[in-house]
Amino acid sequence: MAAANxxxxxxxxxxxxxxxxxxxxPVMIIECGHNFCRNCITKSWKGSDCSAFCPExxxxxxxxxxxxxxxxxxxxxxxxQLSLHLxxxxxxxxxCKEHQKPLTLFCITDETLICQVCDRSxxxxxxxxxxxxxxxxxxxxxxxxxxxxxxxxxNKIQSAKSNGEKPSQDLLKETQAKRQExxxxxxxxxxxxxxQEQLQLSxxxxxxxxxxxxxxxxxxxxxxxxxxxxxLIGDMEKxxxxxxxxxxxxxxxxxxxxxxxxxxxPAVPDSSDMKKRLNQFSQESTSLQSSxxxxxxxxxxxxxxxxxxxxxxxxxxxxxxxxxDQRSVRWGDVRQQFPYNGKRFExxxxxxxxxxxxxxxxxxxxxxxxxxxxxxxxARESVEREEEIDLEPEEGIxxxxxxxxxxxxxxxxxxxxxxxDEPTEIQVSLNYEGGSVTFYDxxxxxxxxxxxxxxxxxxxxxxxFRIVDSSTVLKLYS
Numbered sequence: 001m002a003a004a005n006x007x008x009x010x011x012x013x014x015x016x017x018x019x020x021x022x023x024x025x026p027v028m029i030i031e032c033g034h035n036f037c038r039n040c041i042t043k044s045w046k047g048s049d050c051s052a053f054c055p056e057x058x059x060x061x062x063x064x065x066x067x068x069x070x071x072x073x074x075x076x077x078x079x080x081q082l083s084l085h086l087x088x089x090x091x092x093x094x095x096c097k098e099h100q101k102p103l104t105l106f107c108i109t110d111e112t113l114i115c116q117v118c119d120r121s122x123x124x125x126x127x128x129x130x131x132x133x134x135x136x137x138x139x140x141x142x143x144x145x146x147x148x149x150x151x152x153x154x155n156k157i158q159s160a161k162s163n164g165e166k167p168s169q170d171l172l173k174e175t176q177a178k179r180q181e182x183x184x185x186x187x188x189x190x191x192x193x194x195x196q197e198q199l200q201l202s203x204x205x206x207x208x209x210x211x212x213x214x215x216x217x218x219x220x221x222x223x224x225x226x227x228x229x230x231x232l233i234g235d236m237e238k239x240x241x242x243x244x245x246x247x248x249x250x251x252x253x254x255x256x257x258x259x260x261x262x263x264x265x266p267a268v269p270d271s272s273d274m275k276k277r278l279n280q281f282s283q284e285s286t287s288l289q290s291s292x293x294x295x296x297x298x299x300x301x302x303x304x305x306x307x308x309x310x311x312x313x314x315x316x317x318x319x320x321x322x323x324x325d326q327r328s329v330r331w332g333d334v335r336q337q338f339p340y341n342g343k344r345f346e347x348x349x350x351x352x353x354x355x356x357x358x359x360x361x362x363x364x365x366x367x368x369x370x371x372x373x374x375x376x377x378x379a380r381e382s383v384e385r386e387e388e389i390d391l392e393p394e395e396g397i398x399x400x401x402x403x404x405x406x407x408x409x410x411x412x413x414x415x416x417x418x419x420x421d422e423p424t425e426i427q428v429s430l431n432y433e434g435g436s437v438t439f440y441d442x443x444x445x446x447x448x449x450x451x452x453x454x455x456x457x458x459x460x461x462x463x464x465f466r467i468v469d470s471s472t473v474l475k476l477y478s
Contacts, residue, residue, distance in 0.1 A: 014072075014079035016040055018055060023076045028069040032057050035069055094245055103245055106135035111252040113245060136244035139251055146258040147236050154229050160265060161222035167271040168215035174278060175208045182285060200285055207277060214269045221266050232257055304429070308478050309353045309364040309463050314343045315385075316351040320467070326354065327478070331470040347388045353463030356381060362430045364463060364476065365442045368402065369424035371472025375401030375410060376426055378437050379464040380456065391466070398437040398451045399464055400426075409449045417449055425477075430461060 016023050018040035025038040034056045036044070045052035051062045096103055101115035109127035119129050130138075182200050239247060239254060310326040321332040329351055338344060345351070366376045375391065377399025389395045392412040399410045400417065409415035425442035438450040465474050 010075075010079050011083060014076040018044060022080055023072060026069045026072045026076065027066045028072070029054055029061050030065045030067055031061050032059050035072055038066075038068075041066070104132055105129050106132050106248055108135065111248075113248055132244045132248065136247055139248065140240055143236055143240060143254070143258075146255070147233055150229050150233055150258070154226055154233075157222050157226055157229075157265075161219055161226075164218055164222075164266075164268040165215055167275075168211055168218075168269065171211050171271060171274060171278060172208065172215075175204060175211065178278070178282060178285070179204060200288065203281060207274065207281065211271075211274055214271070214274070218266060218269050304361045304363055307355075307362045307364045307463075309355070309476050311465065311476070312343075312352050312354040312462075314341055315345060317345045317349045319349065320351055322351065328473060328475040329465060329467060330473045331467055333470075342385070344385060346386045348384070348391070348466075349468060350375075350379075350464060350466040352379060352465070356460035356462040357430060357432055358458075358460050359432050361432070361434075363427055366426050366428065366465070367424065367475035367477065368426050370475070371467065372402055372404055373468035374472050374474055375399045375464075375466035376428055376474070377410070377439075377464045378428065378430055378461050381460040381462060393451065393454065396459075397464060398454055399466070400439050400449050401466065403468075407448070409451075415449075419448060421446075423448070428463065432456065432461065 014022055016026075016035075016037045018036055023035065023037055026035050027038045027041060028035045032054050034054055036055065041055070044055050045063070051060055053060055094103055095101060096115035096118060099115050099117040101117055103113040103115055105114050105116065105119050106112070107114050107118075107124050107127050107129050110124070113132065114124055114129065118124055179201070182197065182204065236254060236258075239251075311322050311329055313322040313326065316322050316329065318335045318338060319332050320329050322329050368374055368376070377397065379398075380396030383389070383396040389397075390412055391397050391399065391410045394412065397410060401408055401410060407417040407419045409417060421441070421444075423441040423443065423446075426448070427440040427442040427445075429438045429440065430436075431438075435454045435456065436450060436452050437454055439448040440446060441448060467474060
Protein backbone atom coordinates (compact mmCIF):
# COMPACT_ATOMS: atom_id res chain seq x y z
CA MET A 1 0.00 0.00 0.00
CA ALA A 2 1.38 3.41 -1.02
CA ALA A 3 2.35 5.75 1.83
CA ALA A 4 0.14 8.82 2.41
CA ASN A 5 1.36 12.20 1.13
CA UNK A 6 2.29 14.11 4.34
CA UNK A 7 1.85 17.48 2.64
CA UNK A 8 -1.67 16.61 1.49
CA UNK A 9 -2.50 15.25 4.95
CA UNK A 10 -1.35 18.49 6.58
CA UNK A 11 -3.34 20.62 4.11
CA UNK A 12 -6.45 18.47 4.69
CA UNK A 13 -6.11 18.89 8.45
CA UNK A 14 -5.79 22.67 7.98
CA UNK A 15 -8.92 22.92 5.78
CA UNK A 16 -12.40 23.92 6.99
CA UNK A 17 -15.08 21.40 6.01
CA UNK A 18 -17.59 24.18 5.35
CA UNK A 19 -15.70 26.65 3.13
CA UNK A 20 -13.13 24.05 1.97
CA UNK A 21 -10.35 26.63 2.43
CA UNK A 22 -7.67 27.15 5.06
CA UNK A 23 -9.11 27.84 8.51
CA UNK A 24 -9.56 31.52 9.41
CA UNK A 25 -9.86 32.18 13.14
CA PRO A 26 -10.51 28.48 13.84
CA VAL A 27 -12.81 27.48 16.71
CA MET A 28 -13.52 24.05 18.18
CA ILE A 29 -16.71 22.49 19.58
CA ILE A 30 -15.58 21.14 22.94
CA GLU A 31 -17.94 18.16 23.14
CA CYS A 32 -17.21 16.56 19.71
CA GLY A 33 -13.80 18.12 18.93
CA HIS A 34 -14.66 19.32 15.39
CA ASN A 35 -13.10 22.58 14.10
CA PHE A 36 -14.50 25.29 11.80
CA CYS A 37 -13.80 28.88 10.79
CA ARG A 38 -15.54 31.17 13.28
CA ASN A 39 -17.35 32.97 10.47
CA CYS A 40 -18.36 29.67 8.77
CA ILE A 41 -19.87 28.11 11.90
CA THR A 42 -21.59 31.37 12.78
CA LYS A 43 -23.30 31.48 9.36
CA SER A 44 -24.14 27.80 9.64
CA TRP A 45 -25.88 28.35 13.00
CA LYS A 46 -27.57 31.60 11.98
CA GLY A 47 -31.02 31.87 13.52
CA SER A 48 -30.26 29.69 16.53
CA ASP A 49 -30.25 31.52 19.85
CA CYS A 50 -28.56 29.07 22.18
CA SER A 51 -27.85 25.75 20.43
CA ALA A 52 -27.38 24.14 17.01
CA PHE A 53 -26.15 20.97 15.26
CA CYS A 54 -22.50 20.25 14.47
CA PRO A 55 -22.17 20.34 10.62
CA GLU A 56 -20.06 17.16 10.71
CA UNK A 57 -21.51 14.82 13.37
CA UNK A 58 -24.98 16.41 13.74
CA UNK A 59 -24.82 16.36 17.52
CA UNK A 60 -26.64 19.14 19.31
CA UNK A 61 -24.36 21.62 21.14
CA UNK A 62 -24.69 24.98 22.84
CA UNK A 63 -23.00 28.15 21.65
CA UNK A 64 -20.90 28.16 24.77
CA UNK A 65 -19.16 25.02 23.47
CA UNK A 66 -17.19 27.09 20.93
CA UNK A 67 -13.57 27.69 21.98
CA UNK A 68 -10.75 29.29 19.94
CA UNK A 69 -8.18 26.75 18.67
CA UNK A 70 -4.93 28.73 18.59
CA UNK A 71 -2.78 25.64 18.10
CA UNK A 72 -4.73 24.78 14.94
CA UNK A 73 -4.36 28.39 13.79
CA UNK A 74 -0.56 28.10 14.04
CA UNK A 75 -0.67 24.83 12.08
CA UNK A 76 -2.71 26.53 9.34
CA UNK A 77 -0.02 29.16 8.87
CA UNK A 78 2.59 26.40 8.53
CA UNK A 79 0.42 24.58 5.98
CA UNK A 80 -0.01 27.78 3.95
CA GLN A 81 3.75 28.39 3.80
CA LEU A 82 4.45 24.76 2.85
CA SER A 83 1.80 24.85 0.11
CA LEU A 84 3.24 28.09 -1.29
CA HIS A 85 6.75 26.61 -1.21
CA LEU A 86 5.61 23.55 -3.15
CA UNK A 87 3.88 25.69 -5.76
CA UNK A 88 7.08 27.70 -6.26
CA UNK A 89 9.10 24.46 -6.56
CA UNK A 90 6.69 23.11 -9.18
CA UNK A 91 6.93 26.37 -11.07
CA UNK A 92 10.74 26.07 -11.11
CA UNK A 93 10.46 22.59 -12.60
CA UNK A 94 8.50 24.10 -15.47
CA UNK A 95 11.29 26.56 -16.24
CA CYS A 96 14.41 26.15 -18.35
CA LYS A 97 17.25 24.98 -16.15
CA GLU A 98 19.77 27.02 -18.14
CA HIS A 99 17.91 30.34 -18.54
CA GLN A 100 15.25 30.11 -15.79
CA LYS A 101 12.59 31.06 -18.34
CA PRO A 102 9.19 29.36 -18.81
CA LEU A 103 9.27 26.34 -21.16
CA THR A 104 6.70 27.70 -23.61
CA LEU A 105 8.18 26.25 -26.84
CA PHE A 106 8.80 22.75 -28.23
CA CYS A 107 11.67 21.84 -30.56
CA ILE A 108 10.26 19.29 -33.01
CA THR A 109 13.73 18.46 -34.34
CA ASP A 110 15.07 17.47 -30.89
CA GLU A 111 11.65 16.61 -29.47
CA THR A 112 12.26 18.62 -26.31
CA LEU A 113 10.77 21.59 -24.40
CA ILE A 114 12.71 24.86 -24.64
CA CYS A 115 12.35 28.50 -23.60
CA GLN A 116 12.42 31.59 -25.79
CA VAL A 117 16.11 32.16 -25.08
CA CYS A 118 16.88 28.58 -26.18
CA ASP A 119 14.95 29.23 -29.41
CA ARG A 120 17.38 32.04 -30.30
CA SER A 121 20.47 30.02 -29.40
CA UNK A 122 22.74 28.33 -31.93
CA UNK A 123 21.52 24.93 -30.77
CA UNK A 124 17.93 25.45 -31.94
CA UNK A 125 18.29 28.33 -34.39
CA UNK A 126 17.82 26.11 -37.50
CA UNK A 127 15.32 23.72 -35.86
CA UNK A 128 11.57 23.61 -36.26
CA UNK A 129 10.13 25.17 -33.11
CA UNK A 130 6.43 25.64 -32.26
CA UNK A 131 4.41 26.64 -29.23
CA UNK A 132 3.84 23.88 -26.67
CA UNK A 133 0.05 23.88 -27.13
CA UNK A 134 0.40 23.53 -30.90
CA UNK A 135 2.99 20.75 -30.52
CA UNK A 136 0.85 18.97 -27.95
CA UNK A 137 -2.18 19.08 -30.27
CA UNK A 138 -0.17 17.59 -33.17
CA UNK A 139 1.38 14.85 -31.06
CA UNK A 140 -1.92 13.99 -29.41
CA UNK A 141 -3.47 13.47 -32.83
CA UNK A 142 -0.48 11.35 -33.84
CA UNK A 143 -0.67 9.36 -30.60
CA UNK A 144 -4.40 8.80 -30.98
CA UNK A 145 -3.87 7.30 -34.43
CA UNK A 146 -1.33 4.91 -32.97
CA UNK A 147 -3.78 3.96 -30.21
CA UNK A 148 -6.48 3.18 -32.78
CA UNK A 149 -4.07 1.15 -34.88
CA UNK A 150 -2.89 -0.79 -31.86
CA UNK A 151 -6.45 -1.53 -30.75
CA UNK A 152 -7.23 -2.81 -34.23
CA UNK A 153 -4.06 -4.92 -34.16
CA UNK A 154 -5.02 -6.28 -30.74
CA ASN A 155 -8.46 -7.30 -32.03
CA LYS A 156 -6.84 -9.12 -34.97
CA ILE A 157 -4.48 -10.95 -32.66
CA GLN A 158 -7.28 -11.94 -30.31
CA SER A 159 -9.34 -13.23 -33.24
CA ALA A 160 -6.40 -15.20 -34.61
CA LYS A 161 -5.72 -16.61 -31.14
CA SER A 162 -9.32 -17.83 -30.79
CA ASN A 163 -9.31 -19.40 -34.24
CA GLY A 164 -5.96 -21.05 -33.63
CA GLU A 165 -7.12 -22.49 -30.29
CA LYS A 166 -10.32 -23.96 -31.73
CA PRO A 167 -8.78 -27.22 -33.08
CA SER A 168 -7.17 -27.88 -29.72
CA GLN A 169 -10.38 -27.06 -27.87
CA ASP A 170 -12.35 -29.42 -30.11
CA LEU A 171 -9.79 -32.16 -29.54
CA LEU A 172 -9.98 -31.61 -25.80
CA LYS A 173 -13.76 -31.97 -25.94
CA GLU A 174 -13.32 -35.22 -27.81
CA THR A 175 -10.83 -36.47 -25.25
CA GLN A 176 -13.26 -35.59 -22.45
CA ALA A 177 -16.05 -37.44 -24.25
CA LYS A 178 -13.72 -40.38 -24.77
CA ARG A 179 -12.83 -40.28 -21.07
CA GLN A 180 -16.51 -40.62 -20.17
CA GLU A 181 -16.93 -43.42 -22.70
CA UNK A 182 -13.97 -45.33 -21.29
CA UNK A 183 -15.06 -44.81 -17.68
CA UNK A 184 -18.59 -45.97 -18.53
CA UNK A 185 -17.32 -49.06 -20.37
CA UNK A 186 -15.04 -50.10 -17.56
CA UNK A 187 -17.55 -49.38 -14.83
CA UNK A 188 -19.49 -52.54 -15.68
CA UNK A 189 -16.33 -54.62 -15.37
CA UNK A 190 -14.66 -52.71 -12.54
CA UNK A 191 -13.87 -55.73 -10.36
CA UNK A 192 -12.00 -57.54 -13.13
CA UNK A 193 -10.70 -54.82 -15.40
CA UNK A 194 -9.49 -52.01 -13.13
CA UNK A 195 -5.88 -52.34 -14.24
CA GLN A 196 -6.83 -52.20 -17.96
CA GLU A 197 -9.00 -49.13 -17.39
CA GLN A 198 -6.22 -47.25 -15.65
CA LEU A 199 -3.85 -48.10 -18.50
CA GLN A 200 -6.22 -46.67 -21.10
CA LEU A 201 -6.88 -43.53 -19.07
CA SER A 202 -3.16 -43.02 -18.63
CA UNK A 203 -2.65 -43.06 -22.40
CA UNK A 204 -5.50 -40.62 -22.86
CA UNK A 205 -4.06 -38.30 -20.20
CA UNK A 206 -0.72 -38.27 -22.01
CA UNK A 207 -2.43 -37.29 -25.26
CA UNK A 208 -4.52 -34.69 -23.48
CA UNK A 209 -1.41 -33.13 -21.90
CA UNK A 210 0.26 -32.98 -25.31
CA UNK A 211 -2.80 -31.26 -26.82
CA UNK A 212 -2.94 -28.79 -23.94
CA UNK A 213 0.76 -28.04 -24.26
CA UNK A 214 0.37 -27.38 -27.99
CA UNK A 215 -2.55 -25.07 -27.30
CA UNK A 216 -0.83 -23.26 -24.41
CA UNK A 217 2.40 -22.75 -26.38
CA UNK A 218 0.43 -21.28 -29.26
CA UNK A 219 -1.84 -19.11 -27.12
CA UNK A 220 1.04 -17.92 -24.95
CA UNK A 221 2.66 -16.10 -27.87
CA UNK A 222 -0.54 -14.14 -28.48
CA UNK A 223 -1.17 -13.53 -24.79
CA UNK A 224 2.27 -12.01 -24.24
CA UNK A 225 1.90 -9.73 -27.25
CA UNK A 226 -1.60 -8.64 -26.20
CA UNK A 227 -0.33 -7.88 -22.72
CA UNK A 228 2.51 -5.72 -24.11
CA UNK A 229 0.14 -3.81 -26.41
CA UNK A 230 -2.41 -3.34 -23.63
CA UNK A 231 0.31 -1.91 -21.38
CA LEU A 232 1.45 0.42 -24.16
CA ILE A 233 -2.12 1.59 -24.83
CA GLY A 234 -2.57 2.26 -21.12
CA ASP A 235 0.65 4.31 -21.03
CA MET A 236 -0.47 6.31 -24.09
CA GLU A 237 -3.96 6.96 -22.77
CA LYS A 238 -2.46 8.06 -19.46
CA UNK A 239 -0.02 10.28 -21.37
CA UNK A 240 -2.85 11.92 -23.31
CA UNK A 241 -4.45 13.11 -20.06
CA UNK A 242 -1.33 14.99 -18.95
CA UNK A 243 -0.83 18.78 -19.27
CA UNK A 244 1.06 19.90 -22.40
CA UNK A 245 4.45 20.39 -20.80
CA UNK A 246 4.31 17.10 -18.88
CA UNK A 247 2.79 15.36 -21.91
CA UNK A 248 5.67 16.35 -24.20
CA UNK A 249 8.34 15.06 -21.85
CA UNK A 250 9.75 11.78 -23.20
CA UNK A 251 7.20 11.81 -26.01
CA UNK A 252 9.84 10.44 -28.37
CA UNK A 253 10.35 7.25 -26.38
CA UNK A 254 6.59 6.61 -26.38
CA UNK A 255 6.46 7.01 -30.16
CA UNK A 256 9.46 4.73 -30.58
CA UNK A 257 7.67 2.06 -28.60
CA UNK A 258 4.74 2.36 -31.01
CA UNK A 259 6.93 2.11 -34.08
CA UNK A 260 8.74 -0.95 -32.74
CA UNK A 261 5.54 -2.98 -32.40
CA UNK A 262 5.50 -5.64 -35.08
CA UNK A 263 3.99 -9.01 -34.27
CA UNK A 264 5.00 -12.11 -36.17
CA UNK A 265 1.91 -14.26 -36.21
CA PRO A 266 2.77 -17.88 -35.33
CA ALA A 267 1.43 -20.62 -37.52
CA VAL A 268 -1.69 -22.35 -36.28
CA PRO A 269 -0.62 -25.70 -34.72
CA ASP A 270 -1.10 -28.69 -37.00
CA SER A 271 -3.47 -30.93 -35.06
CA SER A 272 -3.89 -33.55 -37.76
CA ASP A 273 -1.34 -35.89 -36.19
CA MET A 274 -2.95 -35.68 -32.74
CA LYS A 275 -6.38 -36.09 -34.33
CA LYS A 276 -5.11 -39.20 -36.12
CA ARG A 277 -3.67 -40.54 -32.88
CA LEU A 278 -6.91 -39.86 -31.05
CA ASN A 279 -8.87 -41.74 -33.70
CA GLN A 280 -6.36 -44.56 -33.58
CA PHE A 281 -6.60 -44.60 -29.81
CA SER A 282 -10.41 -44.74 -30.08
CA GLN A 283 -10.17 -47.74 -32.36
CA GLU A 284 -7.69 -49.46 -30.06
CA SER A 285 -9.86 -48.70 -27.05
CA THR A 286 -12.99 -50.05 -28.75
CA SER A 287 -11.13 -53.16 -29.84
CA LEU A 288 -9.67 -53.65 -26.37
CA GLN A 289 -13.02 -53.27 -24.66
CA SER A 290 -14.54 -55.77 -27.07
CA SER A 291 -11.74 -58.23 -26.29
CA UNK A 292 -12.10 -57.60 -22.57
CA UNK A 293 -15.84 -58.21 -22.79
CA UNK A 294 -15.22 -61.60 -24.40
CA UNK A 295 -12.57 -62.30 -21.80
CA UNK A 296 -15.03 -61.50 -19.02
CA UNK A 297 -17.70 -63.69 -20.58
CA UNK A 298 -15.24 -66.57 -20.84
CA UNK A 299 -13.76 -66.10 -17.37
CA UNK A 300 -16.67 -65.26 -15.10
CA UNK A 301 -15.16 -67.69 -12.63
CA UNK A 302 -11.60 -66.87 -11.54
CA UNK A 303 -8.98 -69.46 -12.43
CA UNK A 304 -6.93 -71.28 -9.85
CA UNK A 305 -3.56 -69.67 -9.24
CA UNK A 306 -0.57 -71.72 -8.12
CA UNK A 307 1.13 -69.72 -5.38
CA UNK A 308 4.84 -69.67 -4.53
CA UNK A 309 4.32 -69.64 -0.77
CA UNK A 310 7.13 -68.60 1.59
CA UNK A 311 7.13 -68.80 5.38
CA UNK A 312 7.10 -65.62 7.47
CA UNK A 313 9.83 -65.93 10.18
CA UNK A 314 8.30 -63.08 12.17
CA UNK A 315 5.21 -65.21 12.87
CA UNK A 316 7.09 -68.43 13.76
CA UNK A 317 6.88 -69.90 17.28
CA UNK A 318 10.16 -69.27 19.17
CA UNK A 319 11.10 -73.00 19.00
CA UNK A 320 10.66 -73.04 15.19
CA UNK A 321 13.66 -72.71 12.86
CA UNK A 322 12.72 -71.34 9.43
CA UNK A 323 15.23 -72.04 6.64
CA UNK A 324 17.08 -69.21 4.94
CA ASP A 325 15.04 -69.65 1.74
CA GLN A 326 11.82 -69.60 3.85
CA ARG A 327 10.62 -72.87 2.30
CA SER A 328 10.90 -75.22 5.28
CA VAL A 329 10.40 -75.25 9.06
CA ARG A 330 11.71 -77.63 11.76
CA TRP A 331 11.68 -77.91 15.55
CA GLY A 332 14.63 -76.20 17.23
CA ASP A 333 16.65 -77.37 20.20
CA VAL A 334 15.99 -74.31 22.37
CA ARG A 335 13.42 -71.53 22.62
CA GLN A 336 14.86 -68.52 20.80
CA GLN A 337 14.65 -64.98 22.18
CA PHE A 338 13.12 -62.42 19.81
CA PRO A 339 12.02 -58.80 20.28
CA TYR A 340 8.27 -58.45 20.67
CA ASN A 341 6.52 -57.76 17.37
CA GLY A 342 2.85 -58.72 17.89
CA LYS A 343 2.85 -61.09 14.90
CA ARG A 344 4.67 -64.04 16.51
CA PHE A 345 2.83 -67.07 17.91
CA GLU A 346 4.09 -67.20 21.50
CA UNK A 347 2.04 -70.14 22.83
CA UNK A 348 0.53 -72.01 19.89
CA UNK A 349 3.15 -73.86 17.85
CA UNK A 350 2.62 -72.65 14.29
CA UNK A 351 3.83 -70.30 11.56
CA UNK A 352 2.09 -68.41 8.72
CA UNK A 353 2.93 -67.73 5.10
CA UNK A 354 4.46 -64.37 4.21
CA UNK A 355 1.60 -63.30 1.89
CA UNK A 356 -2.17 -63.43 2.44
CA UNK A 357 -5.21 -63.36 0.16
CA UNK A 358 -8.40 -61.30 0.13
CA UNK A 359 -9.94 -62.69 -3.09
CA UNK A 360 -9.56 -65.28 -5.81
CA UNK A 361 -8.66 -68.96 -5.97
CA UNK A 362 -5.21 -70.08 -4.81
CA UNK A 363 -3.40 -73.34 -4.13
CA UNK A 364 0.03 -74.49 -2.95
CA UNK A 365 1.74 -77.78 -2.16
CA UNK A 366 3.40 -78.90 1.09
CA UNK A 367 5.79 -81.83 1.47
CA UNK A 368 4.65 -83.75 4.59
CA UNK A 369 6.74 -86.91 4.07
CA UNK A 370 9.19 -86.15 6.89
CA UNK A 371 7.31 -86.53 10.17
CA UNK A 372 4.17 -87.81 11.92
CA UNK A 373 2.96 -84.67 13.73
CA UNK A 374 1.92 -81.80 11.48
CA UNK A 375 -1.02 -79.65 10.34
CA UNK A 376 -1.49 -77.47 7.23
CA UNK A 377 -4.26 -75.13 6.10
CA UNK A 378 -5.17 -71.43 6.33
CA ALA A 379 -5.75 -68.87 9.10
CA ARG A 380 -7.30 -65.46 9.45
CA GLU A 381 -4.92 -62.54 10.01
CA SER A 382 -6.60 -61.81 13.37
CA VAL A 383 -5.95 -65.28 14.79
CA GLU A 384 -4.78 -65.16 18.42
CA ARG A 385 -0.96 -65.04 18.66
CA GLU A 386 -0.14 -64.67 22.39
CA GLU A 387 -2.42 -67.20 24.15
CA GLU A 388 -3.45 -70.83 23.82
CA ILE A 389 -6.41 -71.40 21.47
CA ASP A 390 -8.33 -74.30 19.97
CA LEU A 391 -7.20 -74.98 16.42
CA GLU A 392 -10.62 -74.86 14.73
CA PRO A 393 -12.68 -72.59 12.42
CA GLU A 394 -14.29 -70.62 15.26
CA GLU A 395 -10.82 -69.36 16.17
CA GLY A 396 -10.03 -68.56 12.52
CA ILE A 397 -8.11 -71.71 11.51
CA UNK A 398 -9.12 -74.20 8.79
CA UNK A 399 -6.63 -77.11 8.65
CA UNK A 400 -6.06 -80.87 8.58
CA UNK A 401 -3.16 -82.78 10.13
CA UNK A 402 -1.51 -86.03 11.09
CA UNK A 403 -1.17 -86.89 14.74
CA UNK A 404 0.77 -90.14 15.10
CA UNK A 405 -1.21 -92.55 12.98
CA UNK A 406 -4.47 -90.56 12.70
CA UNK A 407 -5.44 -87.96 10.11
CA UNK A 408 -7.77 -85.32 11.49
CA UNK A 409 -9.66 -82.23 10.30
CA UNK A 410 -9.09 -79.58 12.98
CA UNK A 411 -12.66 -79.07 14.08
CA UNK A 412 -14.17 -79.09 17.58
CA UNK A 413 -14.20 -81.94 18.33
CA UNK A 414 -11.63 -83.11 15.72
CA UNK A 415 -12.99 -84.99 12.70
CA UNK A 416 -11.20 -88.30 11.99
CA UNK A 417 -10.33 -88.80 8.31
CA UNK A 418 -10.29 -92.19 6.60
CA UNK A 419 -7.21 -92.04 4.37
CA UNK A 420 -5.92 -95.34 3.05
CA ASP A 421 -2.81 -94.28 1.17
CA GLU A 422 -0.74 -91.85 3.22
CA PRO A 423 -0.02 -88.77 1.10
CA THR A 424 3.52 -87.40 0.96
CA GLU A 425 2.39 -84.09 -0.56
CA ILE A 426 -0.72 -82.12 0.44
CA GLN A 427 -2.31 -79.54 -1.89
CA VAL A 428 -4.13 -76.77 0.00
CA SER A 429 -6.80 -75.03 -2.14
CA LEU A 430 -8.39 -71.73 -1.01
CA ASN A 431 -11.49 -70.31 -2.76
CA TYR A 432 -11.96 -66.97 -1.03
CA GLU A 433 -15.22 -65.85 -2.66
CA GLY A 434 -16.55 -69.43 -2.45
CA GLY A 435 -15.75 -69.64 1.25
CA SER A 436 -14.05 -73.00 0.98
CA VAL A 437 -10.73 -74.65 1.92
CA THR A 438 -10.10 -78.05 0.31
CA PHE A 439 -7.24 -80.52 0.75
CA TYR A 440 -6.00 -82.99 -1.86
CA ASP A 441 -3.36 -85.65 -2.26
CA UNK A 442 -1.11 -83.65 -4.59
CA UNK A 443 0.05 -86.75 -6.45
CA UNK A 444 -3.24 -88.42 -7.43
CA UNK A 445 -5.61 -85.43 -6.76
CA UNK A 446 -7.66 -87.44 -4.32
CA UNK A 447 -9.88 -85.17 -2.22
CA UNK A 448 -9.01 -85.61 1.46
CA UNK A 449 -11.32 -83.09 3.15
CA UNK A 450 -13.03 -79.75 2.59
CA UNK A 451 -14.36 -76.89 4.72
CA UNK A 452 -17.44 -75.36 3.11
CA UNK A 453 -19.18 -72.06 3.88
CA UNK A 454 -16.10 -70.80 5.69
CA UNK A 455 -16.61 -67.30 7.12
CA UNK A 456 -13.47 -65.30 6.40
CA UNK A 457 -15.21 -62.08 7.58
CA UNK A 458 -13.49 -60.10 4.83
CA UNK A 459 -10.10 -60.60 6.46
CA UNK A 460 -6.82 -61.44 4.80
CA UNK A 461 -6.25 -65.22 4.83
CA UNK A 462 -2.71 -66.66 5.24
CA UNK A 463 -1.25 -70.15 4.65
CA UNK A 464 -0.99 -71.98 8.02
CA PHE A 465 1.59 -74.58 9.15
CA ARG A 466 2.13 -76.51 12.40
CA ILE A 467 4.72 -79.01 13.66
CA VAL A 468 4.64 -80.49 17.14
CA ASP A 469 8.08 -82.01 17.77
CA SER A 470 11.57 -82.52 16.38
CA SER A 471 10.51 -85.55 14.31
CA THR A 472 8.75 -83.41 11.70
CA VAL A 473 9.90 -81.05 8.95
CA LEU A 474 7.48 -79.32 6.56
CA LYS A 475 8.69 -78.18 3.12
CA LEU A 476 7.09 -75.95 0.49
CA TYR A 477 7.27 -76.43 -3.26
CA SER A 478 7.83 -73.46 -5.58
